[in-house]
Amino acid sequence: MRAPLTLYTLFPHALRSLSLVQEHFTPECKFKESVFENYYVTYSSMIYRQQQSGRGWYLGLNKEGEIMKGNHVKKNKPAAHFLPKPLKVAMYREPSLHDLTEFSRSGSGTPTKSRSASAMLNGGKVVSQNEST
Template sequence: SIQCRAPWSQDIYELFTPECKFKESVYENYYVIYSSMLYRQQESGRAWFLGLNKEGQVMKGNRVKKTKPAAHFLPKPLEVAMYREPSLHDVGETVPKAGVTPSKSTSASAIMNGGKPVNKSKTT
């Protein structure tokens, strides 16, 4: 049976068994599901999932399916950071071919100019 213990409890580490190991997966609706690393269905080999019923009690693993809301948990983000996804137009460097070292004549300004050589002697 699965026993939930408070994170501040001293006996968490003393009672850790293979039954306590779960695989955390992100389901297609961005909820998190937990499957047992130890137990599986005997006939089908389907994993047992952690689930809670309407009263908040742990359900039997062989009764919980990953598609049911009882097995879906909201992930708790540790840090929220918004990053802009780079586009191909923002990429300033070309990827060198394997085994080829860039020559000294190639400069960053030539690469940034769409590969056209830039005459550095002219000033505008």
């Protein structure tokens, strides 16, 4: 059984930000993702900004893991920096040299051809142990 998705909304309320769980996607759920040169990611609100300076409101967590006030989080503070976790997608897997030890077509009626890893590195030519390079 698949777990339901949870949408969090970050919106300003009396000079502080609140994060609420929502069932439906709303405009408050939209964040702009920015990637820094050190691969950290920041998320800024697409609709809320500081009124005086126009600076964006960033999503940030304090030491306890609670959401910080939107007007106290700046993009250069460590509280706003997140490291993305890459997803493992098993669409295609590159073969390793350790996997190339033997290719076989079992049940096809054709003879099997064995290739060693050194033969694969040498352009398909099998080099005997006696030959020197």
